[in-house]
Amino acid sequence: MTLSVSLRHAFPGFSLDVAFEAPKGVTALFGRSGSGKTTVVNAVAGLLRPDAGRIVLDETVLLDSARQVFLPPHRRRLGYVFQEGRLFPHLTVSQNLRYAQWFAPAKRRRDFDRVVELLGLGSLLDRRPLYLSGGEKQRVAIGRALLSAPSMLLMDEPLAALDTARKAEILPWLERLRDETHLPILYVSHSLPEVARLATTVVLLDGGRILRTGPVTELLSDPDVAPALGIRDAGSLLTARIAAQEPDGLTRLDSPAGPLWLPKIARPDGATVRVRIAAQDVMLARTRPMEISALNVLPVTISAIRTDQSASALIQLSAGGDHILARITRRSLTVLQLAEGDRLFAVIKSVSVADESVGLTGP
Structure with a gap:
């Protein structure tokens, strides 16, 4: 209809x-x-x-x-x-x-x-x-x-x-x-x-x-639309499948971007969920970080970079067919010398994804 x-x-x-x-x-x-x-x-x-x-x-x-x-x-x-x-x-x-x-x-x-x-x-x-x-x-x-x-x-x-x-x-x-x-x-x-x-x-x-x-x-996940949606609320959606409930209280998800660990999601194994990841909660690294507390490290490729008159920049990342938005400072953009096509690692803290940011997928 x-x-x-x-x-x-x-x-x-x-x-x-x-x-x-x-x-x-x-x-x-x-x-x-x-x-x-x-x-x-x-x-x-x-x-x-x-x-x-x-x-x-x-x-x-x-x-x-x-x-x-x-x-x-x-x-x-x-x-x-x-x-x-x-x-x-x-x-x-x-x-x-x-x-x-x-x-x-x-x-x-x-x-x-x-x-x-x-x-x-x-x-x-x-x-x-x-x-x-x-x-x-x-x-x-x-x-x-x-x-x-x-x-x-x-x-x-x-x-x-x-x-x-x-x-x-x-x-x-x-x-x-x-x-x-x-x-x-x-x-x-x-x-x-x-x-x-x-x-x-x-x-x-x-x-x-x-x-x-x-x-x-x-x-x-479109950086060109983010200003109209509200930069502070900018973020993206990943679709993932619940793979397992871990004994330490975390839920492991399988996503096109790679495995994700989030605080316990009260859904059965095999359920498909959509996960909203705020752009400001995504960090970027040139090399895979070692010995850090963040559990989610995803290989990504820069597909778009957008800057404006503010101190921040929006980076659209391709991750296994999905897109993730990262909001970083323009200084970080310059220091890391980021350009479209660069291969990076996106770092997402498990506890940064709030419970209300995880829901069932639509039809």
Whole structure:
């Protein structure tokens, strides 16, 4: 199922002009506050009627301004999850969920028990929203959206109001949602680690325009895109397979770049995961370092070097078919006399990869 979007809309002091295709999986609309992300998702939902545009979900035309077609929100069969759960406070969790199911077409209804199991809601069914944590409320809101039998989910910064602990609690459930329902998701966020964990495709917005679109692994490892994503958050994704749980509490991963050792990952052997490695946590060496505490030393080749007016440089490294970004000082670049094509060793401390930076791969 593919979403095709082409929109133009003007607000006082701001104009939106975008066009993109969202394939199956999670398409993340990423950008700074005020870049137009929520405007796009509201137009897709039918909550905003743009000045001009065309939106098509598979073969269903949701909007075509040239033909004066505007499908009202209730006929678009889209599930919308907002920043806040927006649950009915006087109803229990079970009643909130079944309320949505009542309005779903009988032939499209999802199994209630399956959704409850998918999102881990079984122990919450008799509670009212007042007695739920922020993460629990969002899981119920997602369940309610699923039970409305949507053709697609729209999620507008669903984790923005949660603290770090609650985000860590809900991210695995969002991974399950992505991987087990196979429902396309348009996901708004300004959190790069969140996008790296969940997205399959990224649409990068700035000032109402699209800077780039593409697979998440490709965009995150592109040094030319890093300034728009945020230099301090620059990083890359490696896909790896869990090879073994070591007796000293480490997990060994097999990746195209070579073996990696990380703090224990609670996944079964053979599971495939995506690992986000921050560019600032990658050190470079001309020769293989000896007698150092860092466990991960990967042979790499420089594929691109980018500098700007700051004191740092971004180095794109080819590692067994994957790409890794390293952020070093311009002084180090000069001292090491680095050039494209040079063969080096990338050094990554095991403890520098946070638990929230490891997630399941997408579909």
